Amino acid sequence: MDSANVEEQGTIDIDKMRAGTCGRCHMLVARYAPQVIASNGIYHRECYEAWYFGRYGRRPALSAGTNGDRHRFTVREPKAA
Numbered sequence: 120m121d122s123a124n125v126e127e128q129g130t131i132d133i134d135k136m137r138a139g140t141c142g143r144c145h146m147l148v149a150r151y152a153p154q155v156i157a158s159n160g161i162y163h164r165e166c167y168e169a170w171y172f173g174r175y176g177r178r179p180a181l182s183a184g185t186n187g188d189r190h191r192f193t194v195r196e197p198k199a200a
């Protein structure tokens with residue numbers, strides 16, 4: 120099977136996606152940098168907090184990941200108020 124080649128190329132793409140660029144400053148987000156995984160993209164944690172604070176006037180409720188993903192935060196979306 121030639122799926123091995125496809126898999127190898129796919130891995131590179133996935134890594135790029137995982138690294139990604141920040142939705143706010145458009146700089147690369149290092150794999151182990153504190154980062155926020157939002158529904159519409161990935162952000163540096165600092166960038167996300169700054170953006171969120173500017174928009175909502177308070178800090179976002181972030182949940183850290185577990186184990187190896189402690190640098191990776193997800194957003195607890197506020198209930199529609």
Ligand SMILES: [Zn+2]
Pocket residue numbers: 141142143144145146162163166
């Ligand atoms: Zn950023």
